[in-house]
């Protein structure tokens with residue numbers, strides 16, 4: 103490219119013009135390098151939480167529940183930190199939720215994100231959350247959005263796909279590997295019974311999970327990170343929509359299971375008999 | 385008006401979940417007095433769907449669709465729903481259906497409920513029961529939009545035969561441009577997947593090392609089962625990540641789940657709880673899995689499993 107420009111300009115009075123074009127080219131490729139990433143952070147009960155409900159089984163009981171970054175999102179956040187460290191990307195994190203989610207966002211900042219955004223509304227359903235995210239992604243010109251394939255509270259698994267569709271971005275879910283070079287991305291998706299390699303382009307939305315990075319790559323905030331996180335910006339935006347498409351009206355807990363039937367280790371025939379005649383599964 | 389169901393296939397043959405979504409669609413159709421239309425892509429013989437309650441099958445034949453593409457498939461289902469004027473679209477919970485569902489939801493301005501486990505308890509307002517908190521609870525969810533998408537949990541409704549036959553119509557929708565190109569697919573074709581398996585045999589850290597997985601595989605072979613593992617087993621690299629089941633891995637909703645040397649941590653149980661019958665083999669009688677299981681043997685897997693495999697082989701030979 104440069105060479106062509108040179109041929110065009112070198113032997114003419116436009117030599118300054120050549121320099122100017124080079125400068126523009128540099129600016130352009132620099133812009134390419136600085137990918138803007140938004141990582142979606144869902145604020146969910148710790149995996150060991152006992153799940154209970156209040157107000158006549160209409161509300162999740164948060165009493166005594168410890169909240170964490172959604173595990174699927176944590177893998178995405180670490181992958182984003184690698185893009186920052188190795189490819190100079192900027193990484194913002196976002197949550198759609200009330201003030202109670204801010205400690206979770208601060209944790210993401212302590213892990214290394216540059217800035218956080220909270221859209222100040224209760225996350226009522228996947229559609230409403232995707233709508234809020236779509237506005238932020240469009241206004242902020244993000245190139246890559248990394249969300250989790252699902253959050254472990256409502257397990258809707260719809261926010262990243264809806265977001266991609268709303269902003270007309272490419273979309274890969276159950277993503278277990280991701281590389282981005284310039285405008286091009288290569289990803290691996292886990293499918294039933296195997297995996298699939300795909301190529302695509304930015305803007306791109308990812309539904310991430312373990313594999314994007316390994317468990318051992320996950321980062322725990324250190325003291326310095328925690329101190330720095332306090333000074334990083336956390337912007338609160340007001341929601342733009344109140345429309346929902348689904349409405350969780352009540353909750354139920356699974357019926358308690360009967361006691362286990364123990365079979366003696368020397369009496370395997372009995373187990374086969376039970377599975378065949380009682381459980382009817384073989 | 386009809387109920388539209390997307391009937392998934394593999395190499396031109398319907399998957400079992402296809403028959404399940406038809407059965408489910410038929411239950412809704414009977415409730416509101418309408419019929420079931422199925423949309424199938426590159427299926428050789430669609431007549432089977434009539435036996436589960438479909439009256440019409442829209443069959444799309446197009447070589448370029450042999451590899452799944454979420455955007456293209458969502459576009460096809462959307463056009464079928466528009467053509468049929470469907471108020472309700474039913475999908476399965478396969479990885480592919482979960483991939484395309486949110487794209488379809490935006491395309492149809494439809495509310496989408498995933499992981500649904502029962503027929504709707506109410507039609508107006510349209511209310512379905514779905515799992516939440518990774519199988520630790522259920523939520524009754526209303527879908528308030530005119531068009532509704534239900535993602536049915538695999539193996540939750542079962543197959544219900546109906547008398548009837550389905551007419552087949554060729555359908556040639558326009559295909560949207562897709563920005564995601566599949567370069568290669570790496571899939572064991574000779575093995576049943578965790579998602580489709582009736583029986584899953586799963587191993588944990590109690591098996592001590594990858595060299596002992598022959599135990600799990602031999603048992604799985606006899607049962608025609610898929611193999612799975614606990615999270616630490618995949619983290620340690622003993623088994624591929626694709627076998628990791630549980631809250632942060634794949635969900636299991638098989639008829640029979642056999643856990644060998646798995647302690648039964650809450651995160652593991654959350655993912656496999658939808659399985660109908662659970663069997664545990666563990667040396668430790670205090671292992672939490674015994675509280676979640678239907679049948680259990682307190683014993684050493686290295687002694688119990690080879691015996692179980694041999695005896696099942698004999699049993700299968702007798703009952704074949």
Ligand SMILES: Cc1cc2nc3c(=O)[nH]c(=O)nc-3n(C[C@H](O)[C@H](O)[C@H](O)COP(=O)(O)OP(=O)(O)OC[C@H]3O[C@@H](n4cnc5c(N)ncnc54)[C@H](O)[C@@H]3O)c2cc1C
Pocket residue numbers: 149173587588589590591613614615616617628629630631632633644645646647648649650651652655665666667668671683684685686
């Ligand atoms: C955020 C988070 C998410 C998680 N998600 C998941 C998940 O999705 N899936 C998952 O599986 N785990 C998950 N875990 C991990 C979970 O907490 C447990 O650590 C894990 O399930 C234990 O695996 P295990 O049962 O194989 O190993 P262990 O807990 O070490 O249990 C091994 C068992 O084998 C038994 N045993 C030993 N020798 C023998 C023998 N010879 N014969 C028979 N039995 C024997 C022992 O008595 C013991 O009960 C998660 C943890 C966290 C923190």
